[in-house]
Amino acid sequence: xxxxxxxxxxxxxxxxxxxxxxxxxxxxxxxxxxxxxxxxxxxxxxxxxxxxxxxxxxxxxxxxxxxxxxxxxxxxxxxxxxxxxxxxxxxxxxxxxxxxxxxxxxxxxxxxxxxxxxxxxxxxxxxxxxxxxxxxxxxxxxxxxxxxxxxxxxxxxxxxxxxxxxxxxxxxxxxxxxxxxxxxxxxxxxxxxxxxxxxxxxxxxxxxxxxxxxxxxxxxxxxxxxxxxxxxxxxxxxxxxxxxxxxxxxxxxxxxxxxxxxxxxxxxxxxxxxxxxxxxxxxxxxxxxxxxxxxxxxxxxxxxxxxxxxxxxxxxxxxxxxxxxxxxxxxxxxxxxxxxxxxxxxxxxxxxxxxxxxxxxxxxxxxxxxxxxxxxxxxxxxx
Numbered sequence: 001x002x003x004x005x006x007x008x009x010x011x012x013x014x015x016x017x018x019x020x021x022x023x024x025x026x027x028x029x030x031x032x033x034x035x036x037x038x039x040x041x042x043x044x045x046x047x048x049x050x051x052x053x054x055x056x057x058x059x060x061x062x063x064x065x066x067x068x069x070x071x072x073x074x075x076x077x078x079x080x081x082x083x084x085x086x087x088x089x090x091x092x093x094x095x096x097x098x099x100x101x102x103x104x105x106x107x108x109x110x111x112x113x114x115x116x117x118x119x120x121x122x123x124x125x126x127x128x129x130x131x132x133x134x135x136x137x138x139x140x141x142x143x144x145x146x147x148x149x150x151x152x153x154x155x156x157x158x159x160x161x162x163x164x165x166x167x168x169x170x171x172x173x174x175x176x177x178x179x180x181x182x183x184x185x186x187x188x189x190x191x192x193x194x195x196x197x198x199x200x201x202x203x204x205x206x207x208x209x210x211x212x213x214x215x216x217x218x219x220x221x222x223x224x225x226x227x228x229x230x231x232x233x234x235x236x237x238x239x240x241x242x243x244x245x246x247x248x249x250x251x252x253x254x255x256x257x258x259x260x261x262x263x264x265x266x267x268x269x270x271x272x273x274x275x276x277x278x279x280x281x282x283x284x285x286x287x288x289x290x291x292x293x294x295x296x297x298x299x300x301x302x303x304x305x306x307x308x309x310x311x312x313x314x315x316x317x318x319x320x321x322x323x324x325x326x327x328x329x330x331x332x333x334x335x336x337x338x339x340x341x342x343x344x345x346x347x348x349x350x351x352x353x354x355x356x357x358x359x360x361x362x363x364x365x366x367x368x369x370x371x372x373x374x375x376x377x378x379x380x381x382x383x
Contacts (some may be wrong), residue, residue, distance in 0.1 A: 001192045004032045004169070006345065007184065010201035011035030011170070012044030013330040014309075014323045016159045017338035018199055019168050020075075025342050032169045032193055034186055036176060040156045042203045043299035047226055048246045048254035049152040049331045050238045052093045054120060054144050057102060059095060059109035062329060063308055063354060064336060066116055069146060071335035076150070082165075083158040085151060089247060092237040093147025096128060096138040096283075103139040110142070119146045132236060134287040149238045149246040150331055178209070180317055197345055199321045204302035206324045211317055215310065216360045217302045217324055221263040223272035224256035226295035227280065231287060242279050253291075255280045257328070268296040303327040305360075311341045312357030315367035321345065322357060 006022055008015045011033055019031050035041070051072065053065045062068065080087050097103035109115075110122055121143050123131070128141045164170065173188040184198035204219040206212050226248065234250035247253050255276045273296055281288040304310050304325040314320040323341055326333055343349050350356075358364045 001185070001194050002032075003030075003183075004193060004195040005029045006197040006199065007032045007034060007186055007193055007195040008199045008201055009034050009176070009178070009186065010199075010203065011039045011156075011160075011172075012042055012201065012203060013156070013334040014044075014203070014326060014338065015199070015201035016156065016163065017075075017334040018201060018323060018341055019163050020159070020166070021335070021338045021342035022346065023163070023166050023168060025346055027167070029346075030169075031167075032171060032195070033163070034171050034173060034176065034193065036172075036174055038172065039160055040153060042205070043222065043301045043326075044152065044156065044203075044330055045297075046152050046222075046224060046254075046256070046299060047295070047297055048224075048248050049150045049155075050093060050240065050244045050246050051148045051150060051331050052095075052144060052238070052240050052244075053146060053332070054093075054095060054109065054142060054240075055329075058105045059113075059142055061109075061113050061115065062332060068332050068336045071339065072332060075335050076155075079155060079158040079162060082161055083154060085154045087151055087155050087158065089149040089151075089234075089238075091149070091235065091247070093144040093240055094123075094128070094132065094135075094237045095142040095144065095240045096135060097140050097142075098136075098138055098241060100139050106140070106142045116146075120144050132239070132284075134231075134284040135239070136283055136285055143237070147238060149248075151248065152331070155331075178211075180320070184319055195319075197319045197321065199323055199341070199345075201323045203324060203326075204300045206302065206322060211314055211320055212322055214362060214366060215322065215324065216304055216362065217310070218261070218304070220301045220303055220327075221260035221266065221298060222257035222301055222328075223260070223268055223276065223296065223298040224254055225273060225276040225280075225293050226297070227253050227255060227291040228294050229253060229287060229291050231290060233287075239283060241283060245280065245283060252294075266298060266300055268298040272296070272298065301327050309333055309337045309355050310357055310360075311337060311355050312344070312351055315357075315363065316370040 176188045238246040310325040
């Protein structure tokens with residue numbers, strides 16, 4: 001049996017970021033990343049990821065936006081130095097106001113949210129048309145200069161290269177089981193690996209683990225399509241409306257995403273392709289007739305009721321941790337949350353309540369019950 005200090009099950013954004021934060025905090029840690037299939041096999045493997053800090057119809061600033069951006073940009077700079085490809089397109093994110101009500105919401109966000117200087121501005125309709133002549137008419141737009149598009153598959157591959165150079169072990173070993181026999185043991189058909197600490201970072205599949213069946217996780221299927229454009233589109237910002245449209249290179253763009261709460265399987269389908277065609281046609285009506293769909297992708301995201309990640313140690317099983325619920329903010333949240341989880345594992349520091357497993361009442365109830373069950377029973381002499 002091969003032994004480690006920490007085993008991480010899952011080779012997506014959460015798992016890779018956790019491995020990096022652990023070895024960067026303590027270079028002597030022996031860390032294993034176990035991936036049943038391939039890197040980015042789930043939702044993390046989306047062909048193009050948009051990083052947008054202004055979410056929802058009211059363009060609210062995401063949780064800990066400045067710290068999240070700072071850590072993501074540091075990681076992007078580090079991985080870009082060892083990648084053969086440009087990992088990011090820093091053209092910003094445009095949020096067009098499709099009607100006047102949305103325009104008012106966006107203007108209110110500018111007025112009442114304490115946005116960092118230089119992050120965001122309001123564009124009048126004529127300025128929007130000048131920047132994106134293909135875009136449908138709108139009532140103005142928010143332009144988030146801090147936003148960016150990341151070539152996620154290349155980002156993940158560069159991450160694996162960096163982690164291997166940092167001494168992290170990778171195993172791609174198919175289905176596995178986990179058991180607690182004093183230390184955590186992960187077994188596949190051929191080998192067994194043990195460690196005192198085990199992090200489950202398998203996205204929506206975390207609930208299939210017998211120890212985490214009570215997690216407040218929902219699964220949402222998202223489909224994305226890739227299109228070839230004969231027009232040069234490399235200078236366009238990403239567009240966030242009805243989903244998003246993001247350039248991948250000068251003549252390729254990604255359109256996503258469907259949000260399917262009820263689905264039959266994990267595969268791309270004809271209905272999804274039709275919805276994505278419609279998104280592109282509605283947002284870029286002048287460009288759409290010239291575009292050709294050349295690929296389609298799907299993945300299942302794990303989300304929580306409050307749309308923030310969920311991390312922490314199991315209420316009863318010591319040394320067993322969860323990191324899930326990144327939703328559509330995997331790139332933006334992954335590094336900061338992983339840093340906080342790594343500190344929690346290595347230094348036993350408390351996690352921020354906003355992302356803690358125990359902000360959910362059911363998890364807190366289970367923890368309290370486990371405490372009560374483990375308390376020694378007081379003995380009283382019989383009368």
